[in-house]
Amino acid sequence: MKYTSELKEFMNTTFPGLVIKPSLFNQWNSGIHFEFGKGLYQLKEESDELNPAYFQTVYYQAASLFNEIFSDIDEIFVVTNVYHYKDAKRRSRKLKVYSHHIKNKDIRFHLKQETLPYMFEDEEEAEAEEMCTTQFSLKCRKQDIRYHALIKAICNQDFPSLKPRLHHPNGDYPNVFFINVTKNVILFIYDDRGCEVIASDDGQIRKLYDKYAEWVEECCREEKESRMD
Template identity: 30%
Template sequence: MTLNSELKQYLAKNFPGLQLTQPLFYKKIPGLRFDLQDEKLEAGSNNNLQEYLAEVNRRINIIYNEVINANDDILIFYNCYTWKRRKIRKSNYIIKQLLNPLPPHQFKRTNTPPNNDKYFKGDRSCQLIIKDKASNINFKNIFKAISHTDFYFRPVIEGEVYIINETTNIIILMYDDRGCDVISNDIPILRSYYNKLSDLVLEYDREQIIKTLSLDNVNPPH
């Protein structure tokens, strides 16, 4: 079975009808939306940018360490939008974050983006699927490269990196330096994450999260 087929079967079983496009939080699946920004730091200021990005990476790694364990089975679905014949190469930064020997992986190309969002930067998609243990993937470097998407820093990952935890049946998407979505149909595990990571929950969506997870008796932090 190809990894693409395995991914499709996994999603059909655990997340029926889900299409891996952002934002994950608004896919009618229970989830959490985390704020990676410190409102006291100005992302646009050259003086504060390094400090700002350091805080972004501190927060995403706190979330990662809570929701993923070293022995968890991981599928990475990397999707980027391209023009014409461009493709993902084995020199891609994500592949460099994998321990040798290279784990099971599959490259895939589509003729059109997964939907018709006018903001897509391309006329087709290039995709990479990777399967491995979490301990064999340098997620810290991957998150750092995602945080550079809107800035003139290297390394950078352009596109969407979906982290599918097959062990706990959660999906994580750090969409850029602003935030991160975590979705699952396992309400108790999301409640646990909420209680442990409440300070990082995006205030704009907190009320919806509390309602979805039946956390009405939980008071938001002050």
């Protein structure tokens, strides 16, 4: 995969061979898979109404992990993958991750864009041939991001009645990755169900694991405890 020069240099040096796409946890040895809203359900019991307690818990957990991983002085790449048809005429709504959630207009002028191959192998071959990935990347700091709103938008993406939400140019929601260049850690919140955190080595995320062990997906806990002992 190709990336913009600065992002590419960082990835090749710190995470060689890693592709910025979902399932980071399966590509890299040093990682944690967190599960949001354990014991709660998206809908109220005996009702089709959304459960506010569930979503408030999800927002709290996602924001807590973000704040634990990123400090005000850390350099961050906000990377967004948009999956769409190669034929531009078939695209619809524009991506608004950066215009809505990056505060500083001057910083937004440094947004990089690159077209990459489609990243998912489970699609029909003919369909995959017509698809590609547009990857956007922006280097900034925590205070430049409206991260509370962006995190909520990511978590809300499967629920049309909730706001804010991510816009999706081709029906597939974009994936947003937060890369901490200072600490060599990547956070990927995939939706309301949870997130992946990977690091250049286990030591970078040991404190995170200890503090939020109750949120770690059960099947990953034994493996991580044996690795981190």
